[in-house]
Amino acid sequence: MFYRTAAARSALRALSSSNAAVARSGVAQNVFKAQLTTATRPTRLATSSRLALATRKPVTTALIRYSSTSAKEDEDTDMLAGMKSEAKVIKDTFSLKEVPKEALFLGMAGVVPYLATSLETCYLAYEVNRAQLLGDGLIFSGQSAELMLHMLEPVQVGYGAVILSFLGAIHWGLEWAGYGGKFGYKRYAAGVIAPAVAWPTLLFPVEYALITQFLAFTFLYYNDARAAAAGRAPHWYGMYRFVLTFVVGASIVASLIGRQQINQSANPEHTIADKISALKFLAKKEAEEAEAKRLAEAGEEDSE
Template sequence: MGAPETGTACGSGRRQRPLQKFPGPRLLLSGRNETTWSSSALRLRRDVCPLSASLSLKPASAYTAKLQAFHTSPPAFKKKIPADSEAESQKSQESLKDSPKPALYLSLGGLVPFVAVPLAMALQGTYCPQLASAQVAYGAATASFLGGMRWGFALPENSPAKPDWLNLANGTVPPLLACQALLFKDATQGAAMLTLALGIALHYDISLLPTYPRWFKVLRVLGTAVMVLSLLATIALKAYLGGEQSDDKNKAEHKLINQ
């Protein structure tokens, strides 16, 4: 009976040893699994965090840069506009002051016949058709000169304007309009045609064709403004003073008839 008990004891001992051995490796395996899972989780976190940070930070930085550019660019642009306008005004004044004295004085002297005609009519209080026709003739000569000046500017070899159809054909337009102004019997119609010719010549010289020097452009604008205003003043004086003169003539005729 003693042997079986030992067998049972041994069997029980053998049975208990596996029960005691298996938990150890299982715990080790479970520990290893936990450490591997924890390390892999840490690695995933380390790998994912920079990606998420880069994905989240890059758009934010881009949007902030765009917002900064959006908020900072318009005020800077608004600040530049007055500076540019002031610089352009200063350049225009300097170009007028720095223009050659012969060109400045001759240009101002050429405006005297235009201004003298309506001024003399206004001072006398009467409309003079002879003075009006003389103003139209002088304006036609001036418009022809401005048209021929384009030819003289385009013909030299080193000129920025080429002697092509555009430059040379447009140079003949003001003389043709000036000739048409001389054909009108009424001075007001001739003055209106001259205003058109002078405006077209100014448009050619300033914006359409290759430009002249800056000082000459300023002189052209000022000269054209004075010439056009003088012609319009003559037309207005004829409408005002001519009507009064016709009324006075009618009254004088009625007095003669009644006498």
């Protein structure tokens, strides 16, 4: 019995020692393999990194070129979109779509006489200068152009006074209609000041009259634009007045430039009746001279 127990214990000891040896040998083998793997890894990593850089370099260059090209295209697209947006804003700002057609057409027709007298003033000034330099005008003689120019003066100044008075009277109509509320003397004042400034210009020398009316048109536009912004006039009235005032102002400036080119030989001290009589007399005289010249040429042909 004793011997059997001792034999069993020795057998168990031998088995446990053999298992420990096997475990130790397995751990050693794993450690050895790990050392070998660790020793060979830097070479593999270095080789793989070099291959990756060599493979990735052309792709990286292409990506850089593509990104720079796409950035330029995006910048051009953004610039074009910005220009289109700004053009749309300008178009919407100066749009007259909301203006009633009747008011738009009649307003444009109302500036035509002012524009026509301005262009005629510039042309007659050219004729006067041409006659003084070359002895005769292109269509009219120097004296005829001068008289016609003096006849245009009261027409242009008088028409400007009428338009200014009309623009002032609009505010009386808005007050009577109660557009935007009742404002009393504040709105009536615009209708009173406009003719009070416009009609005395008929007594001024033409240059001073045109300058005064230019300032009056500008002031009335400023007042009308403020009224439209404040709701005391239709919202489209400010832009409508801007377009018409721009045409009238450009016509006045053109007239002043044209008159500035005329020499001081023109005599402004004539009444309208004197100007009409002198123009008729001149036309009659020129017709008689042309008839006499024609008869003289006919007589010379008969004598030959």
